[in-house]
Amino acid sequence: MALLINDLCVNCDVCAPACPNAAISQGETIYEIAPSRCTECVGHFDVPQCIEVCPVECILVDPAHEESREQLLHKYCLLTGHAA
Template identity: 70%
Template sequence: MALIITDECINCDVCEPECPNGAISQGDEIYEIDPDLCTECVGHYDEPQCVEVCPVDCIPKDPDREETKEELLEKYNRISST
Protein backbone atom coordinates (compact mmCIF):
# COMPACT_ATOMS: atom_id res chain seq x y z
CA MET A 1 0.00 0.00 0.00
CA ALA A 2 1.01 3.53 -0.49
CA LEU A 3 0.64 5.82 2.48
CA ILE A 4 -1.59 8.89 2.74
CA ILE A 5 -1.46 11.99 4.89
CA THR A 6 -4.73 12.80 6.62
CA ASP A 7 -6.17 16.23 7.33
CA GLU A 8 -4.80 15.94 10.86
CA CYS A 9 -1.45 17.03 9.37
CA ILE A 10 -0.06 20.11 11.11
CA ASN A 11 2.42 21.00 8.32
CA CYS A 12 5.38 20.56 10.62
CA ASP A 13 7.72 19.88 7.67
CA VAL A 14 9.46 16.84 9.20
CA CYS A 15 8.16 14.15 6.82
CA GLU A 16 9.14 15.62 3.47
CA PRO A 17 12.94 15.49 3.89
CA GLU A 18 12.74 11.96 5.33
CA CYS A 19 11.21 10.44 2.19
CA PRO A 20 13.95 8.70 0.18
CA ASN A 21 11.76 8.57 -2.94
CA GLY A 22 10.70 12.22 -2.98
CA ALA A 23 7.06 11.14 -2.74
CA ILE A 24 6.05 13.81 -0.21
CA SER A 25 5.36 17.41 -1.20
CA GLN A 26 3.43 20.38 0.09
CA GLY A 27 -0.15 20.34 -1.18
CA ASP A 28 -2.69 23.15 -1.15
CA GLU A 29 -3.43 22.76 2.55
CA ILE A 30 -1.35 19.85 3.89
CA TYR A 31 1.48 17.64 2.75
CA GLU A 32 0.61 14.98 0.19
CA ILE A 33 2.11 11.65 -0.83
CA ASP A 34 2.42 10.69 -4.49
CA PRO A 35 1.25 7.05 -4.50
CA ASP A 36 3.26 6.36 -7.65
CA LEU A 37 6.47 7.16 -5.74
CA CYS A 38 5.60 5.82 -2.28
CA THR A 39 7.14 2.43 -1.53
CA GLU A 40 6.63 2.68 2.25
CA CYS A 41 10.44 2.92 2.26
CA VAL A 42 10.75 -0.66 0.96
CA GLY A 43 14.19 -0.86 -0.58
CA HIS A 44 15.53 1.82 1.76
CA TYR A 45 14.43 1.16 5.36
CA ASP A 46 12.55 -1.42 7.42
CA GLU A 47 9.85 1.10 8.39
CA PRO A 48 8.34 4.11 6.58
CA GLN A 49 10.43 7.05 7.71
CA CYS A 50 7.60 9.58 7.44
CA VAL A 51 5.53 7.51 9.87
CA GLU A 52 8.51 7.26 12.22
CA VAL A 53 8.97 11.05 12.46
CA CYS A 54 5.35 12.24 12.29
CA PRO A 55 4.47 13.88 15.63
CA VAL A 56 0.69 13.62 15.13
CA ASP A 57 0.45 10.11 13.70
CA CYS A 58 -1.44 11.19 10.58
CA ILE A 59 0.16 8.91 7.96
CA PRO A 60 -1.79 5.64 7.65
CA LYS A 61 -1.79 3.14 4.81
CA ASP A 62 -4.08 4.10 1.96
CA PRO A 63 -6.85 1.48 1.85
CA ASP A 64 -7.52 2.39 -1.80
CA ARG A 65 -3.94 1.52 -2.84
CA GLU A 66 -3.24 -1.97 -1.56
CA GLU A 67 0.19 -3.27 -2.56
CA THR A 68 2.19 -6.26 -1.40
CA LYS A 69 5.81 -6.03 -0.24
CA GLU A 70 6.77 -7.57 -3.58
CA GLU A 71 4.84 -4.91 -5.51
CA LEU A 72 6.42 -2.18 -3.39
CA LEU A 73 9.86 -3.63 -4.11
CA GLU A 74 9.08 -3.72 -7.85
CA LYS A 75 8.02 -0.06 -7.64
CA TYR A 76 11.24 0.76 -5.76
CA ASN A 77 13.30 -0.99 -8.48
CA ARG A 78 11.41 0.90 -11.19
CA ILE A 79 11.93 4.27 -9.45
CA SER A 80 15.59 3.55 -8.72
CA SER A 81 16.42 2.67 -12.31
CA THR A 82 15.23 5.99 -13.76
Protein backbone atom coordinates in the same frame (compact mmCIF):
# COMPACT_ATOMS: atom_id res chain seq x y z
CA MET B 1 -0.03 -0.03 -0.06
CA ALA B 2 0.94 3.55 -0.46
CA LEU B 3 0.61 5.80 2.54
CA LEU B 4 -1.77 8.70 3.07
CA ILE B 5 -1.48 11.87 5.14
CA ASN B 6 -4.80 12.72 6.77
CA ASP B 7 -6.20 16.10 7.82
CA LEU B 8 -4.54 15.93 11.25
CA CYS B 9 -1.35 17.10 9.47
CA VAL B 10 0.05 20.27 11.04
CA ASN B 11 2.47 21.05 8.18
CA CYS B 12 5.49 20.61 10.42
CA ASP B 13 7.76 20.00 7.40
CA VAL B 14 9.54 16.90 8.75
CA CYS B 15 8.05 14.17 6.56
CA ALA B 16 9.04 15.40 3.09
CA PRO B 17 12.80 15.48 3.72
CA ALA B 18 12.61 12.04 5.38
CA CYS B 19 11.13 10.40 2.25
CA PRO B 20 13.82 8.65 0.18
CA ASN B 21 11.56 8.56 -2.89
CA ALA B 22 10.55 12.24 -2.90
CA ALA B 23 6.94 11.07 -2.71
CA ILE B 24 5.82 13.77 -0.26
CA SER B 25 5.07 17.35 -1.23
CA GLN B 26 3.10 20.29 0.08
CA GLY B 27 -0.49 20.11 -1.10
CA GLU B 28 -3.09 22.85 -1.10
CA THR B 29 -3.60 22.67 2.68
CA ILE B 30 -1.53 19.74 3.98
CA TYR B 31 1.30 17.53 2.82
CA GLU B 32 0.40 14.81 0.30
CA ILE B 33 1.97 11.51 -0.70
CA ALA B 34 2.16 10.54 -4.39
CA PRO B 35 1.10 6.87 -4.54
CA SER B 36 3.18 6.37 -7.68
CA ARG B 37 6.36 7.18 -5.73
CA CYS B 38 5.53 5.74 -2.28
CA THR B 39 7.12 2.37 -1.52
CA GLU B 40 6.55 2.58 2.25
CA CYS B 41 10.37 2.78 2.26
CA VAL B 42 10.65 -0.83 1.04
CA GLY B 43 14.15 -1.14 -0.38
CA HIS B 44 15.44 1.76 1.70
CA PHE B 45 14.42 1.16 5.33
CA ASP B 46 12.62 -1.40 7.47
CA VAL B 47 9.86 1.05 8.38
CA PRO B 48 8.36 4.06 6.59
CA GLN B 49 10.44 7.07 7.55
CA CYS B 50 7.57 9.54 7.31
CA ILE B 51 5.67 7.60 9.97
CA GLU B 52 8.80 7.47 12.13
CA VAL B 53 9.26 11.27 12.12
CA CYS B 54 5.62 12.41 12.16
CA PRO B 55 4.90 14.08 15.52
CA VAL B 56 1.09 13.89 15.20
CA GLU B 57 0.72 10.37 13.77
CA CYS B 58 -1.31 11.52 10.77
CA ILE B 59 0.18 9.10 8.22
CA LEU B 60 -1.78 5.93 7.57
CA VAL B 61 -1.99 3.12 5.03
CA ASP B 62 -4.02 4.23 2.03
CA PRO B 63 -6.70 1.57 1.39
CA ALA B 64 -7.25 2.98 -2.11
CA HIS B 65 -3.73 1.90 -3.15
CA GLU B 66 -3.22 -1.68 -2.01
CA GLU B 67 0.17 -3.16 -2.93
CA SER B 68 2.05 -6.22 -1.74
CA ARG B 69 5.61 -6.03 -0.45
CA GLU B 70 6.72 -7.52 -3.79
CA GLN B 71 4.90 -4.78 -5.71
CA LEU B 72 6.46 -2.12 -3.49
CA LEU B 73 9.91 -3.63 -4.07
CA HIS B 74 9.28 -3.64 -7.83
CA LYS B 75 8.28 0.05 -7.64
CA TYR B 76 11.46 0.75 -5.64
CA CYS B 77 13.53 -0.91 -8.38
CA LEU B 78 11.82 1.15 -11.08
CA LEU B 79 12.30 4.39 -9.16
CA THR B 80 15.94 3.80 -8.25
CA GLY B 81 17.21 1.71 -11.14
CA HIS B 82 18.30 -1.05 -8.75
CA ALA B 83 17.77 -4.70 -9.59
CA ALA B 84 15.54 -6.76 -7.30
